[in-house]
Amino acid sequence: MESTLQKKKSVKRLSWKKSLVIIGMAIVVILAVAAGTAYFLLQKSKPVISGAIPLTGLQANVDVYRDKDGVPHIEAKSMKDLFMAQGFVTAQDRLFQMDLSRRQASGMLSEVIGEKTLTRDKFFRTLGLRRAAEASYDEYSSEMKQYLSWYADGVNAYMNQAKKNNTLPVEFLLVGYEPKKWTPVDSLVIGKYMAFDLGGHWEGQAFRYYLTETFSKEKALDLFPGYPKDAPTILDNLQTEVIDFEKSFAGSVIPNYHNGSNNWVVSGKKTKSGKPLLANDPHLSLGTPSIWYQAHLKAPDYEVSGVIFAGIPGIIVGHNKTIAWGVTNVGPDVQELYVEKRNSKNPYEFQYLANWEEAEVVKEKIKVKDKVDIDYEVVITRHGPIISEFAHHDKPGTALSLKWTALQPSKELEAVIMMNRSKNWTQFEKALESFHTPAQNFVFASTDGTIAYKANGLIPIRKQEYTSLPVPGWTDQYEWEGYIPWDELPTSVNPEKGYIATANNKVTADSYPYHISDTFAQPYRQQRIVEVLEGKEKLTAKDMKSLQFDQKNKQAEEMLPIFIQQVMKKPLDDKEKKVISLLQRWDHTDSKDSAAPLIFHIWMSKFSDELFKEEISEEMLKMFDGREQVVDELIRKANAGDAGPWIRENGGLEKVTQLSFESMITFLSEEFGEDPSKWEWGDFHRLTFEHPLAAIKPLHLLFNPPTQSMGGSRVTVGVAGWDRETGNITHGGAWRMVIDMSDTSRSYHVVGPGQSGHVLSPWYKDQVEDWATGKYHETDLDQKKRPKDQHLVLKPE
Numbered sequence: 001m002e003s004t005l006q007k008k009k010s011v012k013r014l015s016w017k018k019s020l021v022i023i024g025m026a027i028v029v030i031l032a033v034a035a036g037t038a039y040f041l042l043q044k045s046k047p048v049i050s051g052a053i054p055l056t057g058l059q060a061n062v063d064v065y066r067d068k069d070g071v072p073h074i075e076a077k078s079m080k081d082l083f084m085a086q087g088f089v090t091a092q093d094r095l096f097q098m099d100l101s102r103r104q105a106s107g108m109l110s111e112v113i114g115e116k117t118l119t120r121d122k123f124f125r126t127l128g129l130r131r132a133a134e135a136s137y138d139e140y141s142s143e144m145k146q147y148l149s150w151y152a153d154g155v156n157a158y159m160n161q162a163k164k165n166n167t168l169p170v171e172f173l174l175v176g177y178e179p180k181k182w183t184p185v186d187s188l189v190i191g192k193y194m195a196f197d198l199g200g201h202w203e204g205q206a207f208r209y210y211l212t213e214t215f216s217k218e219k220a221l222d223l224f225p226g227y228p229k230d231a232p233t234i235l236d237n238l239q240t241e242v243i244d245f246e247k248s249f250a251g252s253v254i255p256n257y258h259n260g261s262n263n264w265v266v267s268g269k270k271t272k273s274g275k276p277l278l279a280n281d282p283h284l285s286l287g288t289p290s291i292w293y294q295a296h297l298k299a300p301d302y303e304v305s306g307v308i309f310a311g312i313p314g315i316i317v318g319h320n321k322t323i324a325w326g327v328t329n330v331g332p333d334v335q336e337l338y339v340e341k342r343n344s345k346n347p348y349e350f351q352y353l354a355n356w357e358e359a360e361v362v363k364e365k366i367k368v369k370d371k372v373d374i375d376y377e378v379v380i381t382r383h384g385p386i387i388s389e390f391a392h393h394d395k396p397g398t399a400l401s402l403k404w405t406a407l408q409p410s411k412e413l414e415a416v417i418m419m420n421r422s423k424n425w426t427q428f429e430k431a432l433e434s435f436h437t438p439a440q441n442f443v444f445a446s447t448d449g450t451i452a453y454k455a456n457g458l459i460p461i462r463k464q465e466y467t468s469l470p471v472p473g474w475t476d477q478y479e480w481e482g483y484i485p486w487d488e489l490p491t492s493v494n495p496e497k498g499y500i501a502t503a504n505n506k507v508t509a510d511s512y513p514y515h516i517s518d519t520f521a522q523p524y525r526q527q528r529i530v531e532v533l534e535g536k537e538k539l540t541a542k543d544m545k546s547l548q549f550d551q552k553n554k555q556a557e558e559m560l561p562i563f564i565q566q567v568m569k570k571p572l573d574d575k576e577k578k579v580i581s582l583l584q585r586w587d588h589t590d591s592k593d594s595a596a597p598l599i600f601h602i603w604m605s606k607f608s609d610e611l612f613k614e615e616i617s618e619e620m621l622k623m624f625d626g627r628e629q630v631v632d633e634l635i636r637k638a639n640a641g642d643a644g645p646w647i648r649e650n651g652g653l654e655k656v657t658q659l660s661f662e663s664m665i666t667f668l669s670e671e672f673g674e675d676p677s678k679w680e681w682g683d684f685h686r687l688t689f690e691h692p693l694a695a696i697k698p699l700h701l702l703f704n705p706p707t708q709s710m711g712g713s714r715v716t717v718g719v720a721g722w723d724r725e726t727g728n729i730t731h732g733g734a735w736r737m738v739i740d741m742s743d744t745s746r747s748y749h750v751v752g753p754g755q756s757g758h759v760l761s762p763w764y765k766d767q768v769e770d771w772a773t774g775k776y777h778e779t780d781l782d783q784k785k786r787p788k789d790q791h792l793v794l795k796p797e
Contacts, residue, residue, distance in 0.1 A: 042760050045167045047092035049790050054797035055157050057084060062794040064089055065786040069777045070755035070763030073296040073786060080150050082299040083313045085794050087154025087182075090293055094310035094757045095159065096171040097289055099179045100692060101311055102186040105193035106130040110374075111367040112177045118368060119251035122390040125364045126378050128407055129196060133188035135409040144414050148184035151313040155182035169758065171693060190311045191413065195406035197255045197284065198438035201519055202335040202387075202402055204625025209337070209470045210245040215615075222644035223630050224468050225518040243339075243398055246619050248388040254622055260504035260521050261328035261733065262548065262717055264529055265443040265451045267498040272538040273742035276445035279544040280317060280326025281733030283719050288691040288705060288765070289757035292735040294749060296781060297420075304420040305747065305781060307735050310757075314416045317737070319747060322423045323446045324739045328502045330439040332459045332517045333466055336403040336480070338383040338473030347395040350381050351474040357382060383473055400470060403480070405458040406437040425450045425493065432456045433486055441502040447741050453500040455490040455507050458483045459516060466515045484514045501529045503717075519626045524554035524715040544738040545748060549774030550717040551590040556600050559632070560588075562639045563603065566657035578676045579665060592682030592711035599679070601713060602668060605724055606660040607631065611646050628714070682709030684727035685720065687772055689753040689765070705753045705765035708772040718774065738776070748776040 049066050062085040065073040072089045076082035091098065103109045107124035109117035124130075137145070159179055162168045172178060204225075211220035261282040268274045284291050292307040297315060306318015317327055343349035349356040362378040379386045381401045388400035411434045418431030428444055432454060439457025444450070460480040464471070471478035490508050492500055504521035532547050533539070560583060567580065579599055586596035608631050612621060621627070634644055638653040650656050665676075672679045687710045691703035710729055712720035721731030732752075739747040752771030756763040770776070 042170050042758075044165075045162070045169055046758055046760055047756070049792055052793040052795055053161075055084065055088060055154070055794045056797040057153055057157070058794060058796040060796065064792040064794060065783065066790040066792075067779065067786050069749075069751075069767070069779070070761065071294045071296065071749075071779055073298070073781070073783070075298045075783075077300065079147065079299050079302065081794075082297055082302070083147050083150040084154035084157070086295065086297060086313055087151040087156075088158045088794065089154075090295075090310055091155045091158035091182075093755065093761075094289060094293060095155075095162070095179065096169045097692075097757050098155070098182075098186075098190075098311040099172075101190050101193065101309075105133075105189045105196075107364075107366065110369065112175055112369055114369040115371060118366065118374065119390070120253060121366050122376060123251065123253050123387075125366065125376060126385050126387055126390040127196070127402070128362075128378065128380075128385055129192040130185070130189050131362070132407045132409070133185050133192050136188050136192075136411065137185055139409040139411055141411075141414060144411070144417065145184065147313055147417065148187055148413070151187060152182045152184050155311075174693060174696075174699065187312045188413070190309055192406060194309060195437040198329045198331075198440075199255070199334065199404065199406055201331075201333055201517070201625050202337055202404070203249075203252070203254050203623040204519060205335070205337045205468060205470050206245060206249065206400065207620060207623040207625060208468055209243070209339075210620055210623075212469070213243070213245075216645070219645045219649075222634070222646050223624075225626055225630065243388060243396075243400065245623075246617060247392060248400070249623065250392075250619065252387075252390075252623075260331065261326075262501075262503045262525060262529065262719070263326035263328045263441065263443045264499060264501035264533065265326070265445045265453070266533060266539055266544075267451050267494065268449050268741075270498040270533075270537060270539055271740070272540045273740050275447065275740060275742035276449065276451050277539060277541060277544050277738070277740055278319075278324045278326055278443065278445040279548055279736075279738045280328075280443070281548050281719070281736040282317065282327060283721075283731060283733050286687070286689055286730055286732055286734055286752065288689045288694075288703060288753050290734045290751050290753065290755075292751055294735070294751055294755060294779070296779070302421060303781075305779060306737070307751075312413070314413065315420055316416055319739055319744055320420065320422075321744050322448075323425075323428060323444065324741060324744070324747075325419065325428065325442055325444045326737070327440040327442055329504055330441050330455050330457060330459075330507065330516065331504055331520060332439045332457070333515065333519075334405040334437070334439060334457075334459060336383070336460070336462075336478075337470035338381070338401045338403060338478070339470050340381055340383070340386065340399045340401050340473040342395065342397050342399060344397060348379060350399075352382060353474070353476065359386075381473065401473060405439075405460070405483075408436075408458075410434075410436040410458075412436065424448065425452050428452075429454060429491075441507060443500055443502065445739075445741050447744060450494060451500060452493040453491065453502070455516070456486075457489075459489070459514070460484075461514060466518065468518050488514070490516075497534075499533045501526065501533060503529060519629070522555065522629050522632060522715055524558075525717050525719070527554045528552050528717050541738050541740045541748060545736075545774065545776055547717060548733070548736050548738065549712070551712045553588045553590050553597065553600070553713060553716055555604075555632070555715040556586070556588045556597075559604070559635060560586075560600060562635060562653075563607075563657050563661070566654045567661050569654055570658055575665065575669075575674070575676060576661070579661075582676060590681060590711050590713045590716050592685065592709045593680050594711075595676055595679040595681070597681040597711070597713065598668065598672075598684055599664065599676070601681075602684075603660060603664040604628075604631075606663040606667070607635075607656060610656050610660045610663070611650060680709075681711060685710055685713070685722055685729060686727055687720070687729040687768070689768060690728075690730075703759055705768045708768060710772045734771075736771075736776070745781045747779050749779055750776050 060077045062076045107121040263280040266277045293310040296305040304315045304320045306315040341351040360380040364376040366374040383401045383403040386399045415435035422428040436458040444452040503525035505526040506520045590597040638647045687708040694700035712718040714721045719732045753765045753768040754763045
């Protein structure tokens with residue numbers, strides 16, 4: 001018989017278990033209610049894609065048909081209604097992205113995020129993209145100002161309705177703010193940000209100046225892109241001007257120096273259809289939602305299909321009924337760092353010739369969430385803003401200012417609308433006169449059979465030859481004397497070879513009379529494109545799609561024989577022999593399920609680390625513009641018997657290759673196991689399309705699409721650039737397009753991860769797998785082929 005004490009203990013245990021059950025049930029109920037509430041809010045905020053919505057300011061009904069892939073086909077009876085509708089519909093799909101974009105470019109993130117983005121805001125306030133956008137607005141024609149205003153009206157109409165109905169995108173609720181009124185300058189500042197993302201090489205100039213301060217002249221020049229003739233003179237002039245680069249540029253925002261693109265156009269004499277083929281895949285950062293927004297716009301005397309950055313009216317790349325065009329980055333040297341001497345008695349005066357010139361001082365107030373406002377000064381010399389002091393408060397005697405074409409007023413959107421309306425090469429080329437920044441390689445195709453190319457934009461002409469270094473700002477010897485005349489920019493129309501292709505490669509011969517750049521992309525993508533286009537006579541759209549996703553690695557074809565030769569000079573253990581055997585049997589295709597591309601790319605990375613990791617900090621290596629191209633050249637020279645100091649001082653090509661080989665094997669064994677035959681490129685090289693809020697755990701579970709293994713690499717035509725540490729694919733052609741000019745009512749596209757920015761939309765992540773496997777969707781301009789249940793009418797209120 002149980003004792004009284006045992007009975008009491010038993011009752012306590014039952015009571016405790018009962019309490020746990022009750023608590024557990026309560027937690028489940030709370031979570032269920034929270035999940036239900038969140039789901040309700042998400043459902044409530046989904047874009048309306050059918051029925052009718054009144055819109056104040058419209059002149060007539062506007063039809064918006066979303067096709068099977070979520071692409072809006074907007075048909076209006078006037079330009080006013082068209083751009084109002086484009087603003088409204090884009091905001092339906094992408095308002096949170098649009099708001100973050102304008103805030104980032106304007107240096108206004110801290111107002112909604114808090115102190116952790118303050119340094120970034122200071123950087124962009126210093127750079128002055130918003131100031132440049134405001135100055136540009138004043139230059140626009142009254143017609144274009146009207147278009148910008150109508151677009152803003154559409155964005156604001158959606159915003160006002162969403163606020164009234166509590167249907168703003170859930171991201172605003174999670175971050176804890178509401179978006180402010182959209183303005184025409186907001187659209188322009190997003191355009192200026194894209195110029196920043198593609199704009200220039202200033203960080204490379206700063207890095208090379210750091211090299212000259214830190215290493216011997218021979219060692220510094222070994223990492224230059226070629227040997228600049230005037231470098232010794234400039235180095236002599238600058239040798240007494242010392243700058244703490246790690247301190248000055250801590251937290252600076254460096255665009256991905258792989259930003260570029262592929263594009264090519266093929267004449268009808270080389271195609272099966274007898275009409276030109278055009279392909280384009282601009283390479284920028286990958287994320288959710290895509291940086292690109294696809295749309296088809298139609299109004300009287302205006303019809304165009306393609307993509308634009310969310311927040312900007314019109315179509316920047318695409319086609320109409322008679323022409324198509326694509327872009328890649330020229331990558332010209334349109335930025336110049338000037339070393340400025342400051343007056344010790346007045347920090348706002350800088351020497352120029354024999355005088356002290358007073359700089360312009362712009363007073364900025366940066367709002368910071370849950371903190372007091374920050375008063376911030378921007379100092380602007382005759383050359384541009386001082387950018388070497390945004391990360392600290394003291395004002396040393398030497399500073400760096402930035403001169404950059406994109407900080408000047410420009411009218412790219414005038415060019416965009418003219419391009420959209422063009423019907424032939426003459427009209428299209430004329431439109432390009434207004435497209436100044438970023439400088440782009442435009443390829444063109446027309447139904448009349450014309451194919452053409454122009455490297456277009458403002459590219460400076462300098463008094464002195466470009467040196468890849470910052471230049472003295474206290475003399476007039478290094479000023480700009482103007483820009484390459486527009487009619488002398490590199491141009492080609494209907495070349496005899498029957499195609500034109502660019503992949504951020506060097507675009508002119510050495511005989512070209514003007515300097516464009518010292519830093520171009522590695523040549524491997526261009527080599528492969530040319531190889532394929534010349535290897536077949538009757539090309540089709542299917543061939544173009546296959547080429548856009550091509551994963552042949554031309555870098556491995558060149559570098560692997562050199563590496564293997566060096567490693568074979570030492571005795572190899574069994575695992576090392578396996579690794580070499582895998583490489584020797586490789587067809588140089590960066591397939592996701594192959595071990596060889598993983599081995600090769602990590603080996604190249606470790607080779608670079610062997611050269612630099614002990615002497616250059618990670619912070620400074622981030623500013624090493626064109627690092628891969630420089631390393632390639634160091635290897636070529638060393639293999640030819642002309643090793644530079646970076647390889648010599650590390651023991652020579654043989655030793656660096658062997659040490660990096662061993663380091664690569666150690667890393668891969670730790671990460672993927674001891675058996676090299678089971679290693680796969682796709683186990684490291686993985687695609688996430690990260691959302692801006694994914695850094696806040698566990699929101700990544702809600703906003704990030706499923707991760708995909710993927711082939712390709714930075715050097716393949718099918719570009720898939722990755723983070724060196726994690727392998728996460730962060731860079732590539734988020735949008736790919738192919739069109740056969742024999743039928744301009746149809747074109748082929750893929751937008752990764754999808755069209756919509758709303759997490760519950762069927763078009764939020766529906767193209768992830770297609771993007772990762774090289775598939776496309778067909779965009780048809782024929783109204784009869786659109787789903788009837790996805791027809792929204794915007795009507796006058």
